[in-house]
Amino acid sequence: MARIQIITIITSLLFLLYISRLIIKGKLREEYAIVWCVCTVVLVIFSFWRSGLEVMSKLFGVYEAPNLVFTACIFAILIYLLHLSVVASKLHKQNKQMAQDIALLKEKVYNTKKD
Numbered sequence: 001m002a003r004i005q006i007i008t009i010i011t012s013l014l015f016l017l018y019i020s021r022l023i024i025k026g027k028l029r030e031e032y033a034i035v036w037c038v039c040t041v042v043l044v045i046f047s048f049w050r051s052g053l054e055v056m057s058k059l060f061g062v063y064e065a066p067n068l069v070f071t072a073c074i075f076a077i078l079i080y081l082l083h084l085s086v087v088a089s090k091l092h093k094q095n096k097q098m099a100q101d102i103a104l105l106k107e108k109v110y111n112t113k114k115d
Contacts, residue, residue, distance in 0.1 A: 009044060013044070016037065
């Protein structure tokens with residue numbers, strides 16, 4: 001086994017432990033951790049199976065294996081950014097609704113104190 005394989009495997013496993021620690025402490029939600037865990041497991045698989053990247057690139061018709069890695073990463077980042085945009089939009093809508101509800105409640109409390 002080559003030195004880079006060992007380094008990659010150890011780094012990936014440490015990253016999985018760090019993700020687990022963040023979940024346990026409540027700093028990372030499980031729905032986001034799944035993406036990180038899947039990406040890390042893929043890295044571990046290709047660390048053990050060195051020719052796997054060549055096999056996958058031939059399967060998808062990509063001439064150079066590193067191009068497949070970059071294309072897959074860009075695609076994954078775009079999907080993740082779209083997901084985060086949807087979540088941010090939803091939170092913005094909920095925040096606006098909550099602010100309006102609080103304003104109505106303050107108005108109601110203010111009017112009851114006057115009477």
